[in-house]
Amino acid sequence: MKQYYIHSILAVLLVLSLASCNPTTTGQISLYNEFEEYRAEVIEPINDRAIKTAEKGGRYTTMLEETEEAFHYINEELIPYAAETRDLALEAQDGLVNPEIQELNEILIENLELTLESFTMTASMTEMNIPPIEDEKAVYEKTEKIYAELMELQEEIDRTSAEYEKRVEELAAN
Structure with a gap:
């Protein structure tokens, strides 16, 4: 009887330990499933x-002859739109589980922040050229x-874009 009791306890412990390792019971999601979800909800x-x-x-570029109009456009349309895009990636970060997807999203956030910085610097440059000078x-x-500085920033944007694309391809291949 004592041996049956010990075996029963061991069986229950085994079932509990297996259940605790199951990703569906611990809130984990497989890398593949999270990547597919990330692709649909963030990448696309x-x-x-x-x-x-x-x-x-492109529209901003066509407006450069009218410097003041271009300045207002970049500040009122382009920069806020880029900030909203960055915010989408920031919001996604909190819900990511797998380190590989978290790192991928961090690269995306860095790229979007660099892009936003580039637009802000471009706006500053545009403002300086509003007549009268x-x-x-x-x-x-x-x-x-x-x-x-913008050219250096563009190199960083290109680097993070290439790294992001490389990581996306690696995750898609798995």
Whole structure:
């Protein structure tokens, strides 16, 4: 009887330990399932927004002849839209479970923050060129400096974009 009791306890402990390791009972989600969910809820919507951002960027470029109008457009349309896009990625981060997906999203957030910084610097450069310009030489020098910083920033954006795409491809292959 004592041996039966010990075996019963061991069986119950075994069942409980197996249940606690089961991902569905611990709130875990498989990497594959989380990636597919992430793809549908984050990647695809942000890709759609990237297309819209590119369209807005194109519109901004066509407005550069009217510097003041372009400045207002980038501040009122492009920067807020980019900030909303970044916020989508930030909101997604809290619900991610697997470290691989969390890291992927962190790269996306970094890329979106760099892009937002780029738009902010571009707005600053645009504002400096709104007529009337009192000291053209000083504005030209400041514009050159900001432009050089923008090129460095673009390299970082390109680096994070490439890293993000590489990670997405790796996760999609699994």
